Amino acid sequence: MLLAQVLLNGLLLGGLYALMALGLALVWGVLNIVNLSHGAFIMLGAYATYFLFTQAHLDPFLALPFAALALFVLGYAVQRGILNLVIRGPMFNTLLITFGLEVVITFLAQLFFSADFRTINPVYAGTNFDLGGLTVPQVQLMAFAIAIGLTLGLWAFLLHSRPGRSIRAVSQNLLAAQLYGIEPRRIYAVTFGLGTALAGVAGGLYGTVSQINPYIGTALTAKSFVIAIIGGLDNPLGVIVGGLFLGVAESLTALYIGPTYTDVASFGILVLVLIVKPTGLLGRTA
Amino acid sequence: MNAPLLTVKNLRAGYGEMQVLYDLSLDVHPAEIVALVGSNGAGKTTLLRALSHLLPWQGDVRFDGHSLQSLSPNRLFALGMVQVPEGRQLFDRMSVEENLLLGTLAGTARDALRRNLERCYGLFPILAKRRKQLAGNMSGGEQQMCAVARALMSGPRLVMIDEMSLGLAPVAVDALLDTLRLVRTQGVTVLLVEQDVHSALHVADRAYVMESGRIVREGPASELADDPEVQRAYLGL
Structure with a gap:
């Protein structure tokens, strides 16, 4: 029973991980930028949700669309104004500039939000229900459902809508996309905005299940990176599998080895995947 | 003239x-x-x-x-004015049909898309058979047909x-x-x-x-x- 409960907790956590990694994988796959500031955008999404909850008294789950919209606009502007300068540049330049962004955003967050730990605690925060002897925390379940729903939604968007197809076109063949009426600069900005919007929602959900402070970004970028490597960049479903896998692996590690070793497990898995199957468990990586 | x-x-x-x-x-x-x-x-x-x-x-x-x-x-x-570039430059990891759809102008109505697809499949019947296949997995000749068909999808003049x-x-x-x-x-x-x-x-x-x-x-x-x-x-x- 304990094992089943731990597995359930791992899966619920994993859904959230998948959503965190989704934006990173999308941007990586289309813009060929490993966005080291991805976690900082997750952090901003968490604070946006926090302030909408505490100041505007909006239910945190209803605040998510606003957090997503704000982060989309921010991401679009950051891509247009800053990242466009290094697009198709050497990998080192993109790493350097996104690392710099991460530092600046974190510092500004510390300046404006202070370094205090905060939590988003709606009245139903402690509500659980029982499922055949297993305890299912309501907030975690809602976060999980939203995360999986958004990931599937993005998948459908990329596969079946015209803008989604244009995004894939730019990532697969830039020259042909340009010749057939697609403006790569616009696609890049929209894609980066989508990536940060997804980060924003992931951050809001993270804030409902965990404490937030300005420094949570770095570790979340690293975890997102691990998931993107495991799941590959081609397919949002790979990111779901990678996220669930990582969530379960961390939960099992916490149970059998100790909660301080969860990062050893996640990055150990990264190293193993890179050695054994560098193309990712499902399909292609960059 | x-x-x-x-x-x-x-x-x-x-x-x-x-x-x-x-x-x-x-x-x-x-x-x-x-x-x-x-x-x-x-x-x-x-x-x-x-x-x-x-x-x-x-x-x-x-x-x-x-x-x-x-x-x-x-x-x-x-x-x-459209171009079929050297080396075909298809979207290799998309189906033939998706490649053709990307040859159309944004905002083309659904029934016009359907008509254009049918016209291109009429010109190249082999593409109709391959419509769900990934473009990158076809033979060179089929890929070139796909590239020409993609160029014709928008009803171009040149x-x-x-x-x-x-x-x-x-x-x-x-x-x-x-x-x-x-x-x-x-x-x-x-x-x-x-x-x-x-x-x-x-x-x-x-x-x-x-x-x-x-x-x-x-x-x-x-x-x-x-x-x-x-x-x-x-x-x-």
Whole structure:
């Protein structure tokens, strides 16, 4: 029973991980930028949700669309104004500039939000229900459902809508996309905005299940990176599998080895995947 | 003869310091098939890249009266000037049908999309059979058909095709040339850029011969095919 409960907790956590990694994988796959500031955008999404909850008294789950919209606009502007300068540049330049962004955003967050730990605690925060002897925390379940729903939604968007197809076109063949009426600069900005919007929602959900402070970004970028490597960049479903896998692996590690070793497990898995199957468990990586 | 659909006057272009095209001029009239032939390195692909704004250039180029200098690639595509680039450049990890759909203008109505798809499948029945297959997994000939069909999806007025026959079996080249003849009767103008001088001159109405970034000969395709110098230089006769 304990094992089943731990597995359930791992899966619920994993859904959230998948959503965190989704934006990173999308941007990586289309813009060929490993966005080291991805976690900082997750952090901003968490604070946006926090302030909408505490100041505007909006239910945190209803605040998510606003957090997503704000982060989309921010991401679009950051891509247009800053990242466009290094697009198709050497990998080192993109790493350097996104690392710099991460530092600046974190510092500004510390300046404006202070370094205090905060939590988003709606009245139903402690509500659980029982499922055949297993305890299912309501907030975690809602976060999980939203995360999986958004990931599937993005998948459908990329596969079946015209803008989604244009995004894939730019990532697969830039020259042909340009010749057939697609403006790569616009696609890049929209894609980066989508990536940060997804980060924003992931951050809001993270804030409902965990404490937030300005420094949570770095570790979340690293975890997102691990998931993107495991799941590959081609397919949002790979990111779901990678996220669930990582969530379960961390939960099992916490149970059998100790909660301080969860990062050893996640990055150990990264190293193993890179050695054994560098193309990712499902399909292609960059 | 009608006013030309495409006029190129004194076009100069190159890569950085290296000039490739020198005061190049040519015309393409509506519903013509015009061949631009020349050996490797003559600057044929550079010309197409310049016309699609993938390279900076100077000169006076007009498409249907609009000066190209002020038109974005996007706008050119919307006006009906499309290119089938060298090496086909399909979206390899998408299905044939998705490749074709990406050849249409944004905002095309659903039933118009359907009609265009059916028209392209009519021109290339093999693509209808392969519609769900990934474009990158098809044979070279099928991929080239897919690339030409993608270019025709938007109902263009001018299709510029770069090295269509490169690496293809003769039977595939013949099938493609037949299709070009057919779409020409439907009002589509074709600029065929080819190293395969023999088949290009066979299908074209008029032709230009290019050497070292300049037009060195022009005239009706049949005359050029009989020109002893062209025969010696390009046809191996």
